[in-house]
Amino acid sequence: MATSPNSAAMSADAAVLQRYVPSHTARPAGDAQLFRRIAIGILTIMVLAPVGLIVYQSFLSAPFFSPRAELSLDAYRYVINDPTFYKALGTTTLFAFGMVAVAVPLGGLLSFLITRTDIRFKRLLEVLVLVPMFISSIVLAFGYTVSVGPTGFMSLAVRDLIGFVPWNIYSLAGMIVIAGLSHVPHVYLYVSSAMRNLPSDLEEAARTAGASVWRVSLDVTLPMVLPSLVFAASLNILLGFETFGIPLVLGDPNGIMVLTTYIYKLTTLFGTPTYQLMAVVAMVLVLITLPLVWMQRRLLRNARRYAALGGKGSRVSSLKLGASGQVIALSVIGLWLFVSVVLPIGGITVRAFVDAWGEGVNLLERFTFSNFDRMLEVPSLVRGMINTVILSVVGGAIAVVIYLVIGLAGHRNRGFSNTVLDYIVLLPRALPGLVVGLAFFWVFLFVPFLTPLRPTLVSLFVAYVVVGLSYGLRLLQGTLIQVSPELEESARTTGATIGRTWWDVVIPIVRPGLAGAWALIMIIFLREYATGVYLMGAGTEVIGSLMVSLLTTGAMNTIAALALISIILTGAGLALALRLGARIHD
Amino acid sequence: MNGRNQGRTEMKHTPVRGLLGCSALVCAVLAMSPTYAQDAALIDAAKKEGTVTIYTSTDAEQSQALIDAFTAKYGIKVAYNDVGTNGAYNQVISEAAASQVTADVVWSSAMDLQMTLVKDGYAEPYKSAEAGSIPSWANYQDTLYATTIEPIGMIYNTGALEEDRIPKTRADLIKFLKDNQAELKGKVATFDPEKSGTGFLHHTNDARQTTDFWDLAKALGADGVKTYSSSGSMKETVVSGENVLAINIIGSYALDWVKETPNLGVTFGTDYTPAFSRLALISKGAPHPNAAKLFVDFTLSKEGQEALASGGLPSVREDVTSGLNIKTLNEKVGGGLKPIAVDEGLLEYMDPAKRVQFFNDWKAAIAG
Numbered sequence: 001m002a003t004s005p006n007s008a009a010m011s012a013d014a015a016v017l018q019r020y021v022p023s024h025t026a027r028p029a030g031d032a033q034l035f036r037r038i039a040i041g042i043l044t045i046m047v048l049a050p051v052g053l054i055v056y057q058s059f060l061s062a063p064f065f066s067p068r069a070e071l072s073l074d075a076y077r078y079v080i081n082d083p084t085f086y087k088a089l090g091t092t093t094l095f096a097f098g099m100v101a102v103a104v105p106l107g108g109l110l111s112f113l114i115t116r117t118d119i120r121f122k123r124l125l126e127v128l129v130l131v132p133m134f135i136s137s138i139v140l141a142f143g144y145t146v147s148v149g150p151t152g153f154m155s156l157a158v159r160d161l162i163g164f165v166p167w168n169i170y171s172l173a174g175m176i177v178i179a180g181l182s183h184v185p186h187v188y189l190y191v192s193s194a195m196r197n198l199p200s201d202l203e204e205a206a207r208t209a210g211a212s213v214w215r216v217s218l219d220v221t222l223p224m225v226l227p228s229l230v231f232a233a234s235l236n237i238l239l240g241f242e243t244f245g246i247p248l249v250l251g252d253p254n255g256i257m258v259l260t261t262y263i264y265k266l267t268t269l270f271g272t273p274t275y276q277l278m279a280v281v282a283m284v285l286v287l288i289t290l291p292l293v294w295m296q297r298r299l300l301r302n303a304r305r306y307a308a309l310g311g312k313g314s315r316v317s318s319l320k321l322g323a324s325g326q327v328i329a330l331s332v333i334g335l336w337l338f339v340s341v342v343l344p345i346g347g348i349t350v351r352a353f354v355d356a357w358g359e360g361v362n363l364l365e366r367f368t369f370s371n372f373d374r375m376l377e378v379p380s381l382v383r384g385m386i387n388t389v390i391l392s393v394v395g396g397a398i399a400v401v402i403y404l405v406i407g408l409a410g411h412r413n414r415g416f417s418n419t420v421l422d423y424i425v426l427l428p429r430a431l432p433g434l435v436v437g438l439a440f441f442w443v444f445l446f447v448p449f450l451t452p453l454r455p456t457l458v459s460l461f462v463a464y465v466v467v468g469l470s471y472g473l474r475l476l477q478g479t480l481i482q483v484s485p486e487l488e489e490s491a492r493t494t495g496a497t498i499g500r501t502w503w504d505v506v507i508p509i510v511r512p513g514l515a516g517a518w519a520l521i522m523i524i525f526l527r528e529y530a531t532g533v534y535l536m537g538a539g540t541e542v543i544g545s546l547m548v549s550l551l552t553t554g555a556m557n558t559i560a561a562l563a564l565i566s567i568i569l570t571g572a573g574l575a576l577a578l579r580l581g582a583r584i585h586d
Numbered sequence: 587m588n589g590r591n592q593g594r595t596e597m598k599h600t601p602v603r604g605l606l607g608c609s610a611l612v613c614a615v616l617a618m619s620p621t622y623a624q625d626a627a628l629i630d631a632a633k634k635e636g637t638v639t640i641y642t643s644t645d646a647e648q649s650q651a652l653i654d655a656f657t658a659k660y661g662i663k664v665a666y667n668d669v670g671t672n673g674a675y676n677q678v679i680s681e682a683a684a685s686q687v688t689a690d691v692v693w694s695s696a697m698d699l700q701m702t703l704v705k706d707g708y709a710e711p712y713k714s715a716e717a718g719s720i721p722s723w724a725n726y727q728d729t730l731y732a733t734t735i736e737p738i739g740m741i742y743n744t745g746a747l748e749e750d751r752i753p754k755t756r757a758d759l760i761k762f763l764k765d766n767q768a769e770l771k772g773k774v775a776t777f778d779p780e781k782s783g784t785g786f787l788h789h790t791n792d793a794r795q796t797t798d799f800w801d802l803a804k805a806l807g808a809d810g811v812k813t814y815s816s817s818g819s820m821k822e823t824v825v826s827g828e829n830v831l832a833i834n835i836i837g838s839y840a841l842d843w844v845k846e847t848p849n850l851g852v853t854f855g856t857d858y859t860p861a862f863s864r865l866a867l868i869s870k871g872a873p874h875p876n877a878a879k880l881f882v883d884f885t886l887s888k889e890g891q892e893a894l895a896s897g898g899l900p901s902v903r904e905d906v907t908s909g910l911n912i913k914t915l916n917e918k919v920g921g922g923l924k925p926i927a928v929d930e931g932l933l934e935y936m937d938p939a940k941r942v943q944f945f946n947d948w949k950a951a952i953a954g
Binding site for chain 1: 783
């Protein structure tokens with residue numbers, strides 16, 4: 001149902017193509033170049049409008065709309081001469097690479113165990129592994145403070161046992177481990193969707209030849225999913241550069257500053273917000289992105305090599321772990337789940353039902369439901385919950401359709417527009433949500449025909465689509481790329497148009513991936529908090545951004561209650577999506 | 587009691603009006619009769635506009651009573667945008683530049699940003715009918731009005747510090763910080779003035795009003811003070827015992843926090859308790875100018891102030907009986923209440939050179 005507008009657009013497009021593609025072309029029935037160009041062109045405008053605004057702003061001496069604004073390099077001069085900037089840049093680099101070093105190996109391992117082996121409780125694990133993604137990093141950080149912070153209940157328990165607390169989550173190392181563990185699902189999603197469709201004959205051959213499961217994973221499976229690992233690693237480096245919540249909550253007290261918190265500081269440092277300085281730092285983040293995309297493209301130049309799902313319809317069979325293998329694998333996953341799911345969610349849950357905690361407080365005595373009292377009394381909180389659900393469920397579904405259209409536009413696209421697409425997609429991911437949201441606020445304010453949309457959820461939706469672009473699109477592309485070209489080519493030789501080929505061959509094959517993508521996008525939209533800070537207004541409140549605004553006034557009880565509600569909402573949504581996905585799968 | 591309070595209010599303002607050469611009684615009549623006539627016309631016009639849009643940094647939890655009372659009384663809808671101090675400022679200047687003014691009333695606790703908006707011409711002067719009932723320091727040229735008075739104080743963890751150890755004066759506090767370094771090391775919190783506009787206002791106001799602010803900063807530095815960008819994270823760390831006390835926090839919030847948090851205490855300097863205010867202005871080119879005026883009037887009226895005070899935001903009027911008012915608040919904090927005046931002094935630290943100097947001094951002082 002969700003894909004019908006897409007099909008209409010595509011068959012109309014195919015008809016258009018019939019007319020416009022000259023008959024002497026070498027291609028059988030056109031390559032849908034017009035469709036590709038239109039789809040990618042619209043996306044480019046959606047992304048470049050805010051990004052272009054930021055670029056322009058960085059070369060001005062005042063807000064771009066101010067009469068005092070003139071072209072100037074002062075902002076660059078300030079940032080280049082600010083020692084705090086270099087310190088933040090260094091810390092951010094360490095943080096991002098550290099995070100990747102934790103998340104990618106662990107995410108790859110989990111993907112292998114869950115998709116390629118006969119590990120037990122597979123169905124359950126598939127869901128649990130995603131849970132850290134449910135939680136926005138700001139909430140995650142609070143959850144950790146309550147459980148393993150200096151006076152967290154776990155820390156106090158360990159201190160009673162061994163006399164001291166052996167960890168410090170307020171250190172850079174602590175932040176890296178927390179961020180790394182919480183980004184494992186991001187790696188898992190990319191790598192597991194690639195692994196799931198691998199034929200198992202190679203692995204089986206290696207096993208028959210006597211290789212151990214671990215050897216198989218390293219020498220056979222790993223090379224085949226290398227592109228998805230590269231995707232995941234470079235995306236996570238970007239995410240590391242863009243992370244805001246964890247450094248804000250955990251780095252703040254000890255003065256550990258990263259680029260995003262440096263930007264945050266620039267909003268208050270000069271009294272009135274200095275957008276030009278914020279824009280310069282955003283530019284730095286963009287400049288870091290470009291070589292990463294270039295590197296990705298080089299590595300993936302020959303994507304055909306990785307197409308693994310052939311037309312022969314091979315069934316995936318699992319590698320046998322054996323008894324001790326099961327124990328080891330389940331222990332690794334169990335430990336990771338304990339640290340990255342039980343600790344933060346436990347912290348938030350505890351916090352939502354107590355009015356005090358920490359040193360010398362008996363949590364059982366402080367049990368209360370009062371934190372939820374105001375939830376239904378304050379209209380903005382109620383609206384926030386409703387809006388969040390609408391944006392993630394309905395908006396998420398529409399976003400999947402949009403990403404699919406873009407994904408198809410880029411699918412087996414040999415044109416120049418594909419190069420554009422590769423760069424466009426990662427640009428918004430490199431920018432902090434706060435900055436993207438601010439830029440979209442301006443776009444909806446200053447572009448005349450868009451102004452009526454500003455006070456509606458549409459403005460938030462558009463910003464969310466752009467912010468979630470890299471996740472959603474890469475996920476769909478990862479699925480699309482595994483449809484072997486022979487399948488499409490055979491359809492084309494029997495006379496199908498490219499639109500018909502996509503509709504009858506490609507989309508049915510990737511359909512399970514679409515349900516998964518919907519679940520993912522829903523989660524991303526649910527947990528989003530920074531993007532909405534500048535965009536939301538009366539009537540368009542969302543939970544994540546409400547929490548940020550409540551944080552400044554200290555309504556921690558309400559924040560904890562909201563956080564728990566958003567976790568429950570996401571859990572419910574995911575359960576639903578998985579049921580849906582499972583049905584499509586069978 | 588009510589009547590007595592009102593009488594006192596009139597007495598208090600008599601000297602000001604006396605300058606104009608009329609007695610209090612005549613003046614009251616002169617001031618009030620046109621007001622009532624104007625009110626009826628204003629109310630009609632405002633009702634026709636039907637809605638009023640507020641940009642604010644105040645959580646709906648605190649202001650819901652005010653909003654509900656306003657809508658109940660006049661049937662005018664309130665579009666309440668809780669966008670934070672920076673958000674409010676940003677949206678106002680952006681929308682003005684795009685000729686899309688949306689805010690009718692800007693109501694924010696960032697006193698310096700509000701004054702900047704007035705100075706940069708984003709505000710429309712309006713002499714509120716209620717202007718006579720609030721202190722003179724709370725009204726800047728009939729354009730910017732203080733709607734609350736909120737003390738700046740200290741919170742502490744009652745499990746870690748017994749009440750009788752809590753310092754009462756500024757001098758005591760500095761001494762306490764110096765004398766208990768071993769106990770307090772790494773367990774004292776305050777706002778980071780670089781990251782928090784509120785913190786900047788509190789600290790620079792102290793630097794302007796007191797002589798021993800830098801002694802305090804040095805004492806904090808010697809204790810390895812930790813600085814935070816939001817009230818929320820400071821409160822949470824004191825509740826959990828990670829920090830034992832936090833200095834220069836928003837006392838109006840803290841007075842509410844201690845009610846629902848058993849191990850949290852709040853205290854104010856008996857010799858000196860500065861207080862900030864949430865300032866309201868009507869934006870220039872407001873789409874609903876009459877509703878905006880009516881909302882400002884209502885916010886400053888006894889009824890509106892009662893609603894705010896009941897939500898935990900103490901009133902600038904003396905005749906308010908629910909919650910705290912400026913008089914009962916002063917008694918509660920020990921008599922040293924010193925409101926931050928709504929005047930151009932707020933802009934002193936908007937000057938980049940003075941700002942940078944302050945940050946440098948601050949960082950040097952707390953480096954310990």
